[in-house]
Amino acid sequence: MDTPRRQFLASLTLLGAGMGKAKAFAAAKPHHFSKYDPQVRRLLSQMTLDEKIGQMTQPDQQYLQNLDDLEKYHIGSLLSGGDSDPKSGNDLVSWTDLYDGYQARALKTRLRIPLVYGVDAVYGHNNVLGATIFPHNIGLGCTRDPKLVESAARVTSEEVRATGMNWAFSPCVTVPQDIRWGRTYEGFSESPDVVKILGPAAVHGLQRGSLDNPLAVLACVKHFAGDGGTTFGSGMPKSNNSPDRYPLDQGDTRVDEATMRLIHLAGYGPSIEMGAGSIMPSYNSWNGEKCSGSHKLLTDILKNGLGFEGFLISDYAAVNQLPGDYKQQIAQSINAGMDMVMVPEHYVEFFNNLKTLVDEGKVPLSRIDDAVSRILRVKFAMGLMNAAHSPLADRTLHKSFGSAEHRAVARQCVRQSMVVLKNDNHTLPISRAASRILVAGRSAHNIGNQCGGWTIRWQGQTGDVIEGTTVLAAIRKVVGQDRVTHAPDASGAAGVSVAVVVIGETPYAEFMGDRTDLHLAAEDIAAVDAAKSAGIPVVVVILSGRPVIIDKILPKADAIVAAFLPGTEGDGVADVLFGTYKPTGKLSYTWPSGDSTSFNRSDPGYKTLFKFGHGLTY
Numbered sequence: 001m002d003t004p005r006r007q008f009l010a011s012l013t014l015l016g017a018g019m020g021k022a023k024a025f026a027a028a029k030p031h032h033f034s035k036y037d038p039q040v041r042r043l044l045s046q047m048t049l050d051e052k053i054g055q056m057t058q059p060d061q062q063y064l065q066n067l068d069d070l071e072k073y074h075i076g077s078l079l080s081g082g083d084s085d086p087k088s089g090n091d092l093v094s095w096t097d098l099y100d101g102y103q104a105r106a107l108k109t110r111l112r113i114p115l116v117y118g119v120d121a122v123y124g125h126n127n128v129l130g131a132t133i134f135p136h137n138i139g140l141g142c143t144r145d146p147k148l149v150e151s152a153a154r155v156t157s158e159e160v161r162a163t164g165m166n167w168a169f170s171p172c173v174t175v176p177q178d179i180r181w182g183r184t185y186e187g188f189s190e191s192p193d194v195v196k197i198l199g200p201a202a203v204h205g206l207q208r209g210s211l212d213n214p215l216a217v218l219a220c221v222k223h224f225a226g227d228g229g230t231t232f233g234s235g236m237p238k239s240n241n242s243p244d245r246y247p248l249d250q251g252d253t254r255v256d257e258a259t260m261r262l263i264h265l266a267g268y269g270p271s272i273e274m275g276a277g278s279i280m281p282s283y284n285s286w287n288g289e290k291c292s293g294s295h296k297l298l299t300d301i302l303k304n305g306l307g308f309e310g311f312l313i314s315d316y317a318a319v320n321q322l323p324g325d326y327k328q329q330i331a332q333s334i335n336a337g338m339d340m341v342m343v344p345e346h347y348v349e350f351f352n353n354l355k356t357l358v359d360e361g362k363v364p365l366s367r368i369d370d371a372v373s374r375i376l377r378v379k380f381a382m383g384l385m386n387a388a389h390s391p392l393a394d395r396t397l398h399k400s401f402g403s404a405e406h407r408a409v410a411r412q413c414v415r416q417s418m419v420v421l422k423n424d425n426h427t428l429p430i431s432r433a434a435s436r437i438l439v440a441g442r443s444a445h446n447i448g449n450q451c452g453g454w455t456i457r458w459q460g461q462t463g464d465v466i467e468g469t470t471v472l473a474a475i476r477k478v479v480g481q482d483r484v485t486h487a488p489d490a491s492g493a494a495g496v497s498v499a500v501v502v503i504g505e506t507p508y509a510e511f512m513g514d515r516t517d518l519h520l521a522a523e524d525i526a527a528v529d530a531a532k533s534a535g536i537p538v539v540v541v542i543l544s545g546r547p548v549i550i551d552k553i554l555p556k557a558d559a560i561v562a563a564f565l566p567g568t569e570g571d572g573v574a575d576v577l578f579g580t581y582k583p584t585g586k587l588s589y590t591w592p593s594g595d596s597t598s599f600n601r602s603d604p605g606y607k608t609l610f611k612f613g614h615g616l617t618y
């Protein structure tokens, strides 16, 4: 029987169109982390149980009660999760000092094993003021260009290393199927064929082909597995006493194993081949069982099946979502194959519980030894165990942080990620000789909306969150200050040569971005209406983390460009608007029309406005 789901699965093989450049990466050599086992065994034999458990414990630095706890609990890793910032500010020096302070203390412990310090550098070193911010993955997916994605990741790794940090929780190789999910923009594409090329390209850029390169950071491929396949309505409750739900995030992915492998695991095998040293199991469940506690997923499929020799880091407090009390939760997760736990707060409790579990025989010592060996393998591969190389920050890298060279790479990413959805009457490219351009819309001069979630704040922030070039500023650079009028509501449109109206979503991250309604805001529609009613050509630029419903503006806009979340380099948007760069971007997600009753692309109620791969040029 040819069910809609079957047809949908069959169609997947067609979706890799345009991925020819992928071959550039086919020859990369897999890292065999087990080659470090002789050194690892020697070190392991000197370690006490406490020292081993410490390697498996990752507190968020903001919850570290005092610096000496690094020694007392033999902590092997720290993270700065969303909003876990240095107390002195988000500038480059404060972040570097934060890292150096912890690392210097770790170097004074008995075994002097350096920390791996993790941070969500998901599209640039996005927690740090002055960083180069790239397009979110949804935009990079539209480039279909693995070399470019690798270059972006290289810049990110260099900027992360400028702060000393050595581990990025990136790339996200999710394959989102329902665009109502708040993490849609973290995925390169709805198509596994795109993700399986661009994910490993990002790994290659971050790790630079060799983890002991002083500019490399450890990649963390996430979220394993099926994070983008959760069933609408199965997401996390908003609070314990409210039936209200975030409909998708951290929900249940109800698919058979063949579908799980075909769609959601697509990025993992190639990323492992590319040498990814860490992988983050996901918050979501697979057919009712939480991934963080699934022996089948973590050990049978990922470690034994896909041959992953690096280590697994849990998601933030994800272990706490397993059934039972905390001790039972820890036992289930570690026995399933989790190697390091992002605790993040109650690290003393975690440490003591895991120790008791080993003493009671509920977690075998062989599992602890395996987990610690995996962590140490990666630390050896990173060159951290080489006493000749200081793991403290190389502050000479500060001079290239957010540099013109780095921004040029981001600008190229922006250019290639723009997708021209519509272009009637050759409205685009806009003539540089246009006598007057009206720049309108609430996002025209809003770097926060242009960057989206994860910039400086976990949720991102509308407004002046970070330095960068807005679309308005970029247009002014092209045609000069005098010929540009800025009016967010498009007032004063009469008589201008063309209006550019920049509209879309405001920032969000994770579950806070789950939406049931994908329509444009009334204010955005009003701005387009106002421009159109002046009888001038109207170009709409949409800044959003996913396709949104544009039916109401479609007949009024002469041209529409989907810019997704381009980051700090608005010049790349202007390059496409004025034709300095002829558009090449192709949709990495299907774009739905407003009469859809579902926004999961495999549901029968999904109605397509623009097909996957759509993108005009001139």
Ligand code: BGC
Pocket (backbone or CB within 6 Å): 080, 081, 082, 120, 169, 222, 315, 316, 510
């Ligand atoms: C997210 C991860 C992230 C982690 C650390 C979690 O809430 O799901 O993607 O890496 O936090 O900040």
